[in-house]
Amino acid sequence: MLQTKPATSELEVSVFGPGVGECVVVHLGDGKWMVVDSCMTESGRPVALEYLSTLGVDVAADVEAVVLTHWHDDHTRGASDVLTACHKASFFCSSALNKEEFFKVVTLASAVDLRVGSGSGLDEMGRIFALLHGRRVKQSGRTASPEYVHANTIVFQSAGSAHAPACTVHAVSPSSASITRGFLSIAPKVGAAKKAFANPGPNELSVAMHIQFGDVSALLGADLEVGSSDAVGWRAVVRNTRRPTSAATLVKVPHHGSEGADHPPAWTALVAAGAFAAVTPFSSSRIPRHSDLARIGARNLRLFHASPKPGPTVRFDAATTRTLGDIKIRERRGAMGHIRFRSLNGNNRYELFGAAVAVP
């Protein structure tokens, strides 16, 4: 039953994917929750709020942390609404954002006008900063700045209780070298033509996290990619001697299963044999491809796909169809899929809702 709450001593990792977009909701024990990234339902509501409402969770009181792994639009949509509803939650984002350079990117993006859309998730970041500013004004004296996260930052920690085991959420990225390198060079020069800012990279700046819940571990891979050197990306995670060492039995596969995020030593070091693994698609880049699913599935895993069918092709009148010829226009968003992992007393199980499927 979708609406059945987890037990107080039960870990839950729910992965949502609607074709473009991703959100992970985690029960940290004792009725405390964490929301990682955000995407929207067909009704235009953040999926995290809709799901937690279905469970009867009081998000204003019981969501402890809202984490944006990075600022791309497929991970940020509705995040400001989530943060607004989750009054008590601290807001966490990548330390890469703790730079004047990032605020320059946000400001530049706001200076390029589009009529109906935006080129990136930077507009959502702008809304979040506006929200934090409002909180700062209301709660004078108390800073409402984001909590900046990098490798080895503790995002959440509870000592446990009679009802729930201890829980620690530990960031494993971005590395300091990634943060130092910062954004890809996108700062425009005088005389350069304006254009929309389409999700500036690199993905090595995103926040991947390890969750230790009693004896059970989970790994949320964000969009972290392998990295161009041992100092960044998954290569840096593997080499980090201070990272948690327990192998995860629940995994959110990094960067939609792309080859660029697949670092075999990371699977060996961080993921247990037979783990449950969830992948979400990013249909604009056609990932994961069949080859990606085959490569991941060849490991000793149980793989699940949140939304394998791309968004439906838009149907037009006959004249428009003739004019379009071979060009197909699709809805960017597919059907929402929900992969729910729960772990209680050493018993791991999964449930699939909506468009989610097990990958054979």
Added chain:
Amino acid sequence: MSTTTARSLDELPTSGQVVQRPEPSPVPSLAGGQFALDPDAAAGAAATPTGVVAPRLVRSAERQRISHHWEGVVVAIGNETFVATLRSLHSTSEVEQEAEIPLEEISEADHELVTPGAVFYWTIGHGTSPGGTVRRFSQIKFRRLPTWNDRTLRRVDERARELFQMFGNAHAADQASDV
């Protein structure tokens, strides 16, 4: 901050294009207790509501009917095609769409404009000549946005510095560098 608009007349399109003027969106300002990322608004400049440019489709004496009109943003470019996200300019309630469009659909003059982040307008419809001949058309026009100027970039730098002072955390940055 959904839609921001061009802020001065020099950002308007070139002649021969139709300018639609949407309702002005309020430009928040820090001085008013709100929050602005807009560098010009932050500098106190008046925001001039301007709109989107529809490509010129009018031919003398031809009656035209536009069936579909999208604003597109280039996401990725391949050898023969590019992928773009599309939002309908006819109905804001329509969900975001995407298409893989052959580069041959783009006029030679616009080829250099096809880069990630580039904005274009795609119009599909048909025209009827005085003699009754019906002509279907599909027209993709890349928007030639104004260039960044020194004044705007200086304001961006100033605004970014203000925001960083407001939300940045130098102590956290120091900690990160120790990892």
